Amino acid sequence: MIASNRLASTFAPALASLALLAGCGSAPPMAAEPHAMAGAARPEMAMPSQPALERSYFTRDVTGALTEQDLQRVLEAPIDLQLPARIGVIPLAEPFDPKGAPSLGLRNTASHHFAKALAGNPNFSAVTDISTDLPNVGGIEGLRVIAARYRLRYLVLYSERFEDSTHLNGWAWLYPTVIGMFLAPGVTVESHGIAQADFLDVRTGTILFSVTEPLRVSKKEQMIGAARSHRDEQGKIAADGARALARRVHVQTNALVAFADETRGAQPKPRLLPAPVVASSPGTGVASEMGLARP
Numbered sequence: 001m002i003a004s005n006r007l008a009s010t011f012a013p014a015l016a017s018l019a020l021l022a023g024c025g026s027a028p029p030m031a032a033e034p035h036a037m038a039g040a041a042r043p044e045m046a047m048p049s050q051p052a053l054e055r056s057y058f059t060r061d062v063t064g065a066l067t068e069q070d071l072q073r074v075l076e077a078p079i080d081l082q083l084p085a086r087i088g089v090i091p092l093a094e095p096f097d098p099k100g101a102p103s104l105g106l107r108n109t110a111s112h113h114f115a116k117a118l119a120g121n122p123n124f125s126a127v128t129d130i131s132t133d134l135p136n137v138g139g140i141e142g143l144r145v146i147a148a149r150y151r152l153r154y155l156v157l158y159s160e161r162f163e164d165s166t167h168l169n170g171w172a173w174l175y176p177t178v179i180g181m182f183l184a185p186g187v188t189v190e191s192h193g194i195a196q197a198d199f200l201d202v203r204t205g206t207i208l209f210s211v212t213e214p215l216r217v218s219k220k221e222q223m224i225g226a227a228r229s230h231r232d233e234q235g236k237i238a239a240d241g242a243r244a245l246a247r248r249v250h251v252q253t254n255a256l257v258a259f260a261d262e263t264r265g266a267q268p269k270p271r272l273l274p275a276p277v278v279a280s281s282p283g284t285g286v287a288s289e290m291g292l293a294r295p
């Protein structure tokens with residue numbers, strides 16, 4: 001019995017030391033686990049740089065559909081921003097639809113006011129008007145075919161829409177006097193709308209940005225001639241909106257070029273924007289949307 005007690009007292013310190021060493025040896029894996037999780041939270045840091053798109057992956061029809069694989073490929077690829085370049089302004093009755101016939105007023109606004117205001121930007125080596133009368137399949141792919149005829153690298157799609165809100169006002173109470181129908185401004189010609197510009201990369205079939213400018217018409221008119229006056233007012237407002245819209249296109253284009261220059265480092269070419277899914281705010285390393293100019 002005494003021998004057993006002596007044996008236990010002799011080996012107890014050794015067993016305690018072994019247990020302590022075993023506990024210390026198992027601690028490092030637990031401490032390293034948060035670092036492994038942090039690395040897994042930023043997979044883009046380990047991903048190799050993807051090449052820029054060299055062609056369109058959209059189907060050659062009006063729908064312009066994408067497979068899941070091609071969709072991921074488009075989102076992961078950086079944007080090859082080739083500016084200065086030739087651009088074309090194309091008026092559309094409906095956004096992205098070259099099959100609709102734009103009115104003469106829309107064509108005049110797009111060519112005389114919008115395209116003229118775009119000229120002079122150093123990123124646009126030439127600005128030309130485009131006609132949708134050429135044969136095409138419609139949709140974005142139809143627009144790319146038209147651009148290829150003109151040998152253009154980018155297209156700016158111009159469209160405008162108005163919602164008519166014309167109504168009678170308080171002066172209409174004089175209409176029963178008959179004379180009031182000819183003298184009283186009893187009709188308020190009013191409409192709300194937007195002018196829209198979409199910057200299309202012809203080579204890849206993708207939209208680099210879209211900008212809109214609000215349009216509003218509100219004026220009191222006599223009943224006779226109110227419709228004609230309404231059309232004239234919409235034309236004036238559309239012309240002013242087209243020039244303001246062109247300034248916004250300048251701002252967005254210059255912001256794209258500046259952002260590409262900031263991210264390309266010391267390499268002179270190509271000028272690439274990071275892929276949309278891995279773009280980071282400059283200096284922060286935090287994934288976010290590309291830092292484009294805001295209205």
